[in-house]
Amino acid sequence: xxxxxxxxxxxxxxxxxxxxxxxxxxxxxxxxxxxxxxxxxxxxxxxxxxxxxxxxxxxxxxxxxxxxxxxxxxxxxxxxxxxxxxxxxxxxxxxxxxxxxxxxxxxxxxxxxxxxxxxxxxxxxxxxxxxxxxxxxxxxxxxxxxxxxxxxxxxxxxxxxxxxxxxxxxxxxxxxxxxxxxxxxxxxxxxxxxxxxxxxxxxxxxxxxxxxxxxxxxxxxxxxxxxxxxxxxxxxxxxxxxxxxxxxxxxxxxxxxxxxxxxxxxxxxxxxxxxxxxxxxxxxxxxxxxxxxxxxxxxxxxxxxxxxxxxxxxxxxxxxxxxxxxxxxxxxxxxxxxxxxxxxxxxxxxxxxxxxxxxxxxxxxxxxxxxxxxxxxxxxxxxxxxxxxxxxxxxxxxxxxxxxxxxxxxxxxxxxxxxxxxxxxxxxxxxxxxxxxxxxxxxxxxxxxxxxxxxxxxxxxxxxxxxxxxxxxxxxxxxxxxxxxxxxxxxxxxxxxxxxxxxxxxx
Amino acid sequence: xxxxxxxxxxxxxxxxxxxxxxxxxxxxxxxxxxxxxxxxxxxxxxxxxxxxxxxxxxxxxxxxxxxxxxxxxxxxxxxxxxxxxxxxxxxxxxxxxxxxxxxxxxxxxxxxxxxxxxxxxxxxxxxxxxxxxxxxxxxxxxxxxxxxxxxxxxxxxxxxxxxxxxxxxxxxxxxxxxxxxxxxxxxxxxxxxxxxxxxxxxxxxxxxxxxxxxxxxxxxxxxxxxxxxxxxxxxxxxxxxxxxxxxxxxxxxxxxxxxxxxxxxxxxxxxxxxxxxxxxxxxxxxxxxxxxxxxxxxxxxxxxxxxxxxxxxxxxxxxxxxxxxxxxxxxxxxxxxxxxxxxxxxxxxxxxxxxxxxxx
Numbered sequence: 001x002x003x004x005x006x007x008x009x010x011x012x013x014x015x016x017x018x019x020x021x022x023x024x025x026x027x028x029x030x031x032x033x034x035x036x037x038x039x040x041x042x043x044x045x046x047x048x049x050x051x052x053x054x055x056x057x058x059x060x061x062x063x064x065x066x067x068x069x070x071x072x073x074x075x076x077x078x079x080x081x082x083x084x085x086x087x088x089x090x091x092x093x094x095x096x097x098x099x100x101x102x103x104x105x106x107x108x109x110x111x112x113x114x115x116x117x118x119x120x121x122x123x124x125x126x127x128x129x130x131x132x133x134x135x136x137x138x139x140x141x142x143x144x145x146x147x148x149x150x151x152x153x154x155x156x157x158x159x160x161x162x163x164x165x166x167x168x169x170x171x172x173x174x175x176x177x178x179x180x181x182x183x184x185x186x187x188x189x190x191x192x193x194x195x196x197x198x199x200x201x202x203x204x205x206x207x208x209x210x211x212x213x214x215x216x217x218x219x220x221x222x223x224x225x226x227x228x229x230x231x232x233x234x235x236x237x238x239x240x241x242x243x244x245x246x247x248x249x250x251x252x253x254x255x256x257x258x259x260x261x262x263x264x265x266x267x268x269x270x271x272x273x274x275x276x277x278x279x280x281x282x283x284x285x286x287x288x289x290x291x292x293x294x295x296x297x298x299x300x301x302x303x304x305x306x307x308x309x310x311x312x313x314x315x316x317x318x319x320x321x322x323x324x325x326x327x328x329x330x331x332x333x334x335x336x337x338x339x340x341x342x343x344x345x346x347x348x349x350x351x352x353x354x355x356x357x358x359x360x361x362x363x364x365x366x367x368x369x370x371x372x373x374x375x376x377x378x379x380x381x382x383x384x385x386x387x388x389x390x391x392x393x394x395x396x397x398x399x400x401x402x403x404x405x406x407x408x409x410x411x412x413x414x415x416x417x418x419x420x421x422x423x424x425x426x427x428x429x430x431x432x433x434x435x436x437x438x439x440x441x442x443x444x445x446x447x448x449x450x451x452x453x454x455x456x457x458x459x460x461x462x463x464x465x466x467x468x469x470x471x472x473x474x475x476x477x478x479x480x481x482x483x484x485x486x487x488x489x490x491x492x493x494x495x496x497x498x499x500x501x502x503x504x505x506x507x
Numbered sequence: 508x509x510x511x512x513x514x515x516x517x518x519x520x521x522x523x524x525x526x527x528x529x530x531x532x533x534x535x536x537x538x539x540x541x542x543x544x545x546x547x548x549x550x551x552x553x554x555x556x557x558x559x560x561x562x563x564x565x566x567x568x569x570x571x572x573x574x575x576x577x578x579x580x581x582x583x584x585x586x587x588x589x590x591x592x593x594x595x596x597x598x599x600x601x602x603x604x605x606x607x608x609x610x611x612x613x614x615x616x617x618x619x620x621x622x623x624x625x626x627x628x629x630x631x632x633x634x635x636x637x638x639x640x641x642x643x644x645x646x647x648x649x650x651x652x653x654x655x656x657x658x659x660x661x662x663x664x665x666x667x668x669x670x671x672x673x674x675x676x677x678x679x680x681x682x683x684x685x686x687x688x689x690x691x692x693x694x695x696x697x698x699x700x701x702x703x704x705x706x707x708x709x710x711x712x713x714x715x716x717x718x719x720x721x722x723x724x725x726x727x728x729x730x731x732x733x734x735x736x737x738x739x740x741x742x743x744x745x746x747x748x749x750x751x752x753x754x755x756x757x758x759x760x761x762x763x764x765x766x767x768x769x770x771x772x773x774x775x776x777x778x779x780x781x782x783x784x785x786x787x788x789x790x791x792x793x794x795x796x797x798x799x800x801x802x803x804x805x806x807x808x809x810x811x812x813x814x815x816x817x818x819x820x821x822x823x824x825x826x827x828x829x830x831x832x833x834x835x836x837x838x839x840x841x842x843x844x845x846x847x848x849x850x851x852x853x854x855x856x857x858x859x860x861x862x863x864x865x866x867x
Contacts, residue, residue, distance in 0.1 A: 303747045324750035335748060344742040346517055354734065355749045367731045398515040 005030045005189050006051070006069070006158055011060035013046050020046035022213040023060070028158065031187045033180065035200045035221060038210035039233050039402075039430030044193050047210070048160050051191070052084045053077040064157075075106065081157035085147045085164060087428075093136035093266050100135055101150045121152050125179045136266045140289050141172040148179070159183065160191045163428075165199060169288055170458065170491040177203055195431065196459065197226035211235055234432045249279025252450035253300075253331075253419045254312040258319075260299050268292040270299060273476045275469065277419070277450040282441065283479060284465025285454045287494055292474040293423055293454045294336065300421045300452070301333035302326040313419055327359045330418030334408050336427065336454075338401065342408045345397035349389065352396050353378035353411060360415040377414075385410030386436065402429040409437050413444050420444060421452040426460060438464050458490060470494045511857040521855040526801055526808070529848035530815070536847070537840045546830055554830060555822030555840070568821050570708025574779050575820050577713035578603070578771035580813035582795035584719045585767030587804040589760035591727070592739040596761055598644065598659030599768040600792025601666035602637035606769020607776035608673050609636025611689055611783045614698035615678055618690060625697040629773055630715075637769015638762050640666065645761035649754040655761065663792070671785050678783050688784035692777045700778030712774025716813075719767055724806040736760065768792060794820075797845040816841070 004027040013021045021043045028034045038044045049055040051062065053071030062069045064080055071077040074084075091100050098115045102108035109117070115131035122129040127145045135143060144164060151159055161180075165173045180190055180203065194200055200207060201221045209217045209232045217232050258273040270292050277283045287293065298304040300311065302323040311319040318326055323333075335341040343352045354374040358364050363373045378392040385406040389399055396404055409425055425441065426434035442464055445451045454471070455461050461468060462482060469479035470493040477493050534556075538548030559568040582599045589596045596602075610633030617625050644658035678689040692698045700710050727733035739746040739756055746753070771791065780787055798816050802808030823837030 301748065302750070322750050322752065323748065327750070333748075337744070340742045341744040341748055344738055344745045346741055347738070351734070351738075355738065355745060358731065358749075364731055368729050369731055369734060371729070395515070395517070 003030075003066075004028065004063075005032075005065065007063040007066075008047075008051075009061050009063075011047065011050060011057050011062070013043075013050060013055060013057050019213050021050070021057070021210075024210065024213070024215045025060075026208045026215060026218065028189050028191060030157070030189055031184050032206060033184050033190045033192055033204045035204035035207035036191060036193045036210065037197075037200065037207050037229060037233055039432065042210040042233070042430075043213040044210055045162070046213075048084065048162065048191065048193065051077070051158075052082060052160060078154055078156075081155070082160070083151035083154055083156035083158070084160040085144070085151055085162065087162040087164075089143050089147055091135045091143055091146060094134065096132050096134055097129060097138075097146050098131040100146060101153065104150055105153075117153060118149055121149055125149075125152065125182060126175060127179055141168050144168070144176075152183075156188060158189045158191060160193075162193045163195065164192075165194065165196060169494050170487055172288075173199070195434075196457075197221075197229050198459070200229070201226060209233055230431050234430075249281065249448060249450075251276045252279050252314055253277040253452070255300075256310055256312070258299060258306060258310045260295055260304055260306055262292075262295050263298075263304060264294075267295060268474045270295050271474045273474075275452075275476060275479065277452060279418075279448045279450055280445050281467065282445045282451045282453055282465045284461035284468045284482065285452060285471050285476070286456070286458055286461050286468060286490065287454075287471035289456055291471050293471060295474070296471065296476075297333055297335055297421055297423045297454065300331065300419070301335070302331070324359050327356070327415075330360075330416075332356070332360075332412040332415055332417035332420050334412045334420070334422040334425065336423035338404045338408055339397055343396040343404060346395055348393045348395060349378045349382070349387075349399075349407060350375045350392045352407070353381060353392075357411060357415055377411075381407055381410040381414055384414065385440070386433075402433045405429050406433055406437060409440065413440050416447075417444070417449055419450045419452075421454070423454040424456065425453060426455075426457065434460070458487070468493070510860040511853070512860050513857055514855075517855050518858075522803060525851045525854055526803065526812070526848060528851045528854075529801070529844060532847040532851070533840065533844045536843055540836065540839065540843075541832065544832065544836060546832060551826055551830060551832065554826045555819055555837075557822075558825055559818055559821040562825075564825070568825065570702075570706060571821050572814065572817050573708035573713050574710070574817075576813040576817035577710065577716045578775055578791045579795050579798045579816055580716040580810055581712060581719055581771040581774075582764075582768045582792055583798035583802065583809045583813060584716070584723045584806055585764030586795055587799040587802070587806065587809060588723060588727075588736055589764050590740075590799055591804050592736040592756060592760050593743070594757055594760045595656045596641060596644070596659050596764045597656050597796065598641070598661075598663045598666075598792070599764065599795055600788060600790065601659070601663035602640045602765040602768035603772035603775075603792045604663075604666040604670050604788050605640040605772070606633040606637035607772030607780075607787060608670060608678070608783060609633055609769065610773030611692065611776045612673075612678060614692055614695060614777065615689060617697070618695060621697045623697075626700070626777075629698060629777060630711075630770065633773025634766040634770045637772065638766040640769070641761045641765020642758070645758050648761075649757055655757070659761075667788070670783065670787060674784050674787075680782075689782045691781045693781040698777055700774050710774060710778045712771060712778060715770055715774065717810075720806040720810050727806065732759070768795075794841065797841060800845060801848055816844075819844070 006028045009025045011021055011024045024047060036044050046055060050057050053073045053076050069080065098111050098118060101118060102114055108114060118129060118131040127149060129145050129149060135146065164176060168176060184190055192204055204221045207219050207221045208215060211233060254276045255273055258270055260270045262269045268291055275283065299306055302321055305322060306319040308317040308320040313329055313331055318329060339345045344355065354363055354369065357377050361377050363370050375392050381387065382389060387403050387407045389403060409422060412420055425437050429437065441451055441453060453465060465482045467479040468482045468485055470477040472494060534552055538552055541551040542548045582603065586596055586599055610629040613629045613632045614625060640662060643662060644655040647653040647658055648655045674687045674689060680688060680690045700712065703709050703711065703714060735746065735751045735756060738749055739751055776783055776787065794816060798809055798812045802812035819841055826832040827834055
């Protein structure tokens with residue numbers, strides 16, 4: 001008998017070919033904010049899935065309140081006070097907030113009672129939410145609130161949060177942290193998974209670090225430097241991406257008055273976007289997902305053609321050209337969604353190398369494919385970008401997220417683009433792979449390419465971009481020199497355009 | 508408890524085994540069906556699968572195998588290209604009819620002239636006719652976003668009416684004593700689709716089917732168009748990223764499958780059928796859908812599946828004759844084949860796990 005809320009001892013789970021969790025043990029005290037740290041593939045997801053009853057451990061035990069706890073499914077876990085907010089929301093765009101929440105309940109009350117409860121809980125925890133708004137109209141931050149409130153309605157004793165801040169603005173992160181601290185004061189323990197070490201340092205009481213499925217250490221985050229924690233995760237010394245100062249190139253990519261309607265019902269249309277990027281320069285575009293990032297990438301890659309004159313590369317109007325014509329001119333892109341957009345899940349890496357590399361790598365002659373050339377190109381990417389895979393004939397979906405991302409980014413960089421636009425280049429990628437990808441982007445720019453990096457990770461943008469602009473509701477702010485911008489200024493840029501918009505509407 | 512677990516990569520082995528499993532399952536379920544109908548199941552299965560090739564009347568039924576498999580393979584190969592890209596041409600039957608009408612119309616227009624160019628011209632017009640019929644759903648889909656499944660299917664019924672009108676009107680044999688139906692092209696040497704090797708059943712349509720299989724195989728494996736087709740079916744957004752022009756692909760896939768179905772119709776009307784008549788079409792266009800899936804949308808697989816399907820046709824007729832099995836039972840049997848195939852299909856992407864749900 002202990003006074004720990006959840007005690008995990010010797011938890012082991014093996015999948016064919018890989019031990020996801022190897023004899024992992026730790027404890028979570030009531031009211032504690034406990035961080036779970038680790039690279040991608042370190043076994044964090046498997047571990048929380050075992051706690052939440054989605055995966056059954058091969059061996060080892062869990063004790064909840066001192067009693068044995070063997071959740072057979074999530075509903076069992078929820079009944080015992082364990083709730084989880086996933087990284088990917090499971091919400092229906094076309095339903096209201098209250099309807100979405102009712103869907104996840106065993107015995108939902110009437111919509112009116114539920115709406116009242118939602119209101120009550122959302123106000124209590126400082127997470128304003130309108131029960132009858134349609135989810136499709138909500139921002140990512142608001143959607144996350146729906147998920148959190150869905151959990152809070154069950155009065156959880158342990159709340160598991162998987163990468164909750166990846167979709168939030170700095171201001172929204174502050175609101176979330178206030179809520180989490182309040183919960184923790186009321187005695188709810190929080191198991192917090194994140195890559196962002198600074199956040200963990202400010203929020204968490206305790207951290208458990210996993211590497212290759214093993215518990216490799218624990219620390220008190222507020223007393224440990226982010227660098228030390230990162231090195232514990234990776235098990236080796238980290239190198240910080242280096243950048244060179246020289247940025248005096250000509251303008252390569254110029255966008256004038258780009259307005260594109262989103263092809264998607266719940267997408268965001270681009271409105272009068274202006275930007276110019278010089279050779280050797282990285283333009284970082286920040287903003288919360290769903291503010292036109294996908295649309296901007298599609299407009300530059302050529303998936304959604306526009307007026308010829310709106311997009312110019314090296315003085316040539318390219319707006320009306322399709323993706324392959326633009327590739328010929330050196331304009332390459334790496335979309336955010338790795339599986340299904342940047343890569344075809346069931347196809348091999350060779351086929352996926354061909355997917356965007358056919359033109360520039362000369363893999364076609366009279367329309368016939370040179371498979372040996374494609375295989376060679378795939379093998380080059382795998383080698384140069386340290387993609388861990390059994391071989392070039394492995395299906396893309398069999399790779400871990402980080403490895404596939406290295407492949408996708410490597411595929412574009414190795415085609416020597418003049419212009420490269422990437423969306424979320426290190427999303428869900430472990431710390432060392434992320435550092436490699438950032439370094440590769442910096443090297444590409446140093447080689448004279450114009451690079452546009454769209455990301456929600458402000459630390460990443462601060463680290464690699466020369467100039468910064470914010471995308472909000474399809475509008476792009478003026479770009480400013482990255483050096484010298486404070487987090488507060490960035491936060492204002494991210495939210496500022498939006499406020500001006502509202503003021504216009506009322507004027 | 509049975510559970511399904513997604514495989515990390517689709518299983519190569521299972522993608523080859525599933526058609527065999529489906530055939531065996533169909534034999535078992537079909538045998539049960541025949542048993543309930545009061546027939547000896549072993550005898551019925553033997554009559555369908557064995558007798559056409561090696562039984563008493565095999566010398567008659569063996570050539571029939573190629574005659575029936577030819578159009579099935581030709582149509583299914585075209586359909587498979589579209590199906591792979593997620594473009595669903597369900598109206599091959601209509602394209603087959605229109606191809607036949609166009610091919611026959613060319614022949615009848617030149618009758619009784621004898622010239623070397625008539626047959627090649629019929630081939631071209633048959634293909635163009637089928638293609639034109641398939642371009643209707645293609646155009647409507649690209650221009651107005653209509654559903655090609657519905658449009659192509661409904662055009663089958665339009666084509667059937669057109670066929671009836673032709674055999675009763677424009678193409679009716681003037682020396683036919685008022686009976687519906689055109690002149691018999693089998694008696695018109697310049698237009699007759701004769702057997703390449705006498706007694707084998709191998710007419711020019713079978714040759715065309717083999718060529719189509721080989722071309723499709725090369726295209727899917729080695730040509731960028733085949734890659735674009737596979738990519739579009741696999742991940743439409745990735746196809747957009749790869750620069751695939753979806754509208755163009757819809758046109759190409761529907762056009763090609765229509766042309767091949769039209770060819771099949773033309774070879775049929777100029778050969779085994781001989782004339783345009785009201786009951787000219789016998790459902791090859793629909794059966795070819797089963798053939799395409801049974802063959803895993805793979806041209807070589809379709810070659811085998813077409814032969815197997817032709818066998819069930821011939822064996823089914825034989826079973827009707829000798830055992831008195833109703834023709835509907837044979838159709839159910841063919842339907843079961845597709846049903847089991849689709850059911851067993853998930854084994855390529857999933858594996859079955861046996862395991863008890865542990866007690867609470």
